[in-house]
Amino acid sequence: MNNISTRVLAQIKEKDLKPKSKLVFAVRNYLAWTALVLVVISAGFASGVAFVWLSDDFSPQRLDSLPHIFEVIPSFWLVLMVLLLLIALIEYRQTKLGYRRSHLISGLVIVGTGVVIGSIFIYSGIIDLVEQNMAVLPYVREMQERRIQQWHRPAVGLLAGKIINVQAPEVFSLKDVSGMIWQVTVGTTTLVWQRNLRPERDLDVKIIGQAVGEGAFVATEIRPGSRGCANQQMDHVPSPCNKILH
Amino acid sequence: MTTIECDNLSDEELVGRVLKEADYFKCIVDRYEPALRRYISRLSNCSPDAIDDILQNVFLKCYLNLNDFNVNLKFSSWLYRIAHNETINEWRKHKNRFTSFDDQDVSGWRELAADIDLEQEVEQTLLAEKVKKSMSGLDPKYAEILLLRFWEGYDYQEISDIVKKPVGTVASLINRAKAQLKKEIKKSKI
Numbered sequence: 001m002n003n004i005s006t007r008v009l010a011q012i013k014e015k016d017l018k019p020k021s022k023l024v025f026a027v028r029n030y031l032a033w034t035a036l037v038l039v040v041i042s043a044g045f046a047s048g049v050a051f052v053w054l055s056d057d058f059s060p061q062r063l064d065s066l067p068h069i070f071e072v073i074p075s076f077w078l079v080l081m082v083l084l085l086l087i088a089l090i091e092y093r094q095t096k097l098g099y100r101r102s103h104l105i106s107g108l109v110i111v112g113t114g115v116v117i118g119s120i121f122i123y124s125g126i127i128d129l130v131e132q133n134m135a136v137l138p139y140v141r142e143m144q145e146r147r148i149q150q151w152h153r154p155a156v157g158l159l160a161g162k163i164i165n166v167q168a169p170e171v172f173s174l175k176d177v178s179g180m181i182w183q184v185t186v187g188t189t190t191l192v193w194q195r196n197l198r199p200e201r202d203l204d205v206k207i208i209g210q211a212v213g214e215g216a217f218v219a220t221e222i223r224p225g226s227r228g229c230a231n232q233q234m235d236h237v238p239s240p241c242n243k244i245l246h
Numbered sequence: 247m248t249t250i251e252c253d254n255l256s257d258e259e260l261v262g263r264v265l266k267e268a269d270y271f272k273c274i275v276d277r278y279e280p281a282l283r284r285y286i287s288r289l290s291n292c293s294p295d296a297i298d299d300i301l302q303n304v305f306l307k308c309y310l311n312l313n314d315f316n317v318n319l320k321f322s323s324w325l326y327r328i329a330h331n332e333t334i335n336e337w338r339k340h341k342n343r344f345t346s347f348d349d350q351d352v353s354g355w356r357e358l359a360a361d362i363d364l365e366q367e368v369e370q371t372l373l374a375e376k377v378k379k380s381m382s383g384l385d386p387k388y389a390e391i392l393l394l395r396f397w398e399g400y401d402y403q404e405i406s407d408i409v410k411k412p413v414g415t416v417a418s419l420i421n422r423a424k425a426q427l428k429k430e431i432k433k434s435k436i
Contacts, residue, residue, distance in 0.1 A: 004298065005275035008305045012268050019265060019312040096316055099410040 029096065036091040040110060043084035044117025048127050050077035051118060056206075056223060057147055076143070085110060148225065151206045152177045159184075159207040159217055160225065166199045174205070174217075184209075184217045197222060257321035261312055268309075275305050278322070281398070282329050288393055290333045292340075300336050304329045323400070323407040330390075330408055380430035388423030395420055 011017065053074035088110045092098045098106065121127045134140040151160035154176075161176035170186040184207060186199075197205070204225020209218045252260060252273035260277075263270040282304060286297050307328050315324055381389055394405045402420075406413045 004279050004301050004305065005272045007298075007302055008275055008309070009269070009272055011302075011306060012271065012309060017306070017310060020310055020314070022313040025311075025314045097318065100406065100412055102412045102414055 032091065032095055036088060036095065039084050039088045039091060040113050041117055043081055043088055043110075043114040045121050045127070045130075046077050046081035046084060046118075047114050048118035048121040049131070050074045050081055052122060052127055053077065053147070057150070081114070085114060088114075148177055148204075148206070154182075154211040154217065157208055157210050159209070159211075159219075161205070162225070163199060163201055163203045163205060166201060169199065172199050174207070180215070182215050182217045184219050186222075187218055187220050197224060258317070261315055261321065264309070265312060271305075271309055274308070274325075278325055279305075282325070285326065285393070285398060286329060286333050288397065289330075289390060290337055292336065296336065296340075300329075300332050304332050307332070319407050320404060323404045326394075326398070326400075326408045327410065376431055377427070380427055383430045384423065384426055388419065388426055391416065391419045392423050392427070 057074075085107075089103070089107055092106050092110060101109070131140070131144075135144060148160045151158045153159075159174070159176060159182060161174045161182070163172050164175050164181070165173040167173070172184050172186075174182045174184050176182060187209070197203070206223045206225055207217065207219045208221040208223075210220075211217050250269055250273060252263070252270060255263065255273070257274070257277075260270060260273055264274065279301065282301060283297060286292065286300050286304075290297070290300070292300065304325070308325055311328075315321065381392070384392070391405065391409070394400045394408060400408065402413050402416050405416045409416070411419070
């Protein structure tokens with residue numbers, strides 16, 4: 001009998017070795033795919049938040065100097081998204097036949113899936129909901145406050161605050177984050193009330209426009225104050241958002 | 247142990263038998279031991295005793311993980327992958343010189359020499375010797391890929407399954423390996 005086969009079979013019999021059960025491999029495979037799915041979902045969520053922050057907070061006025069470019073980049077979420085996508089790519093390559101696809105194809109599939117999941121999170125309102133609930137966390141609240149504070153720059157045409165009184169569809173009073181009262185006039189041609197916003201009392205808004213005098217502002221674009229906190233009757237609904245502007 | 251007839255059984259059938267009766271594993275060992283010994287020897291430059299140890303580990307891992315054998319792969323590719331991993335682990339542990347081609351099997355040399363179109367540059371009689379010497383100067387990842395392609399005779403998909411790289415990467419590795427080998431041959435001016 002061949003030397004190697006003798007040694008191998010002797011070891012198998014001596015130690016009573018048995019092939020590992022199919023269940024072991026099935027569970028390992030299942031866990032690997034579950035981890036991969038969770039990582040891709042998390043990456044999708046991070047990409048959704050990053051996109052929402054970028055689209056909500058971006059305005060040409062904020063790019064008037066280099067430091068402001070960095071202010072509008074949601075670096076935490078972008079870094080988290082890239083990190084999770086890389087982990088997902090590595091995990092995918094570790095699956096049974098993951099190595100058969102090229103890095104490029106695997107990367108595109110994972111990024112594409114992340115984007116689709118991120119879009120689902122955005123359009124289903126889950127990001128708003130999660131962000132709203134996460135505002136109880138000091139770090140998240142601090143980030144939300146910082147986002148709103150970045151919009152408190154009337155001199156360059158940015159204003160953030162809460163509508164305190166609607167005099168007419170095109171005129172309302174707004175209390176900004178420093179407590180100053182502004183009379184905001186809605187422009188006639190270029191105004192956009194984003195995401196079906198309607199002027200109503202206690203609504204948090206971010207406004208792009210121009211300060212035209214002491215306490216007077218002409219709005220060209222009006223956006224939700226912060227996702228998850230917009231459209232809430234802030235003084236009446238108990239919510240972590242209430243604390244942001246108060 | 248009773249005598250086991252297994253010559254007419256395919257690898258996949260043998261796997262099924264082994265899962266029911268361990269003695270059939272002897273057939274798998276006997277069937278693959280010579281080829282794997284040659285492969286590990288060329289890949290690792292280990293001593294015969296060390297190769298025996300690697301082989302033993304390869305077959306034991308194969309046996310313990312038989313239920314993980316993926317029917318989408320050829321059994322031999324799966325087994326070579328285990329051997330590939332075990333040999334690399336051994337190489338990392340002992341830092342042996344990677345790849346050794348001091349064997350007399352000239353068919354691989356000839357096939358490789360013909361593939362890289364060296365006939366015009368070298369006399370036929372010197373061809374195998376020239377390629378053999380130049381192989382030692384190759385980057386190990388290139389040497390291994392040429393070894394699998396020209397000595398073990400695996401196709402691109404099988405090599406992809408053994409080294410766990412996409413087929414496209416395998417193809418470009420083979421091309422780069424051949425280009426580097428050509429350069430080595432020209433440099434050596436044997």
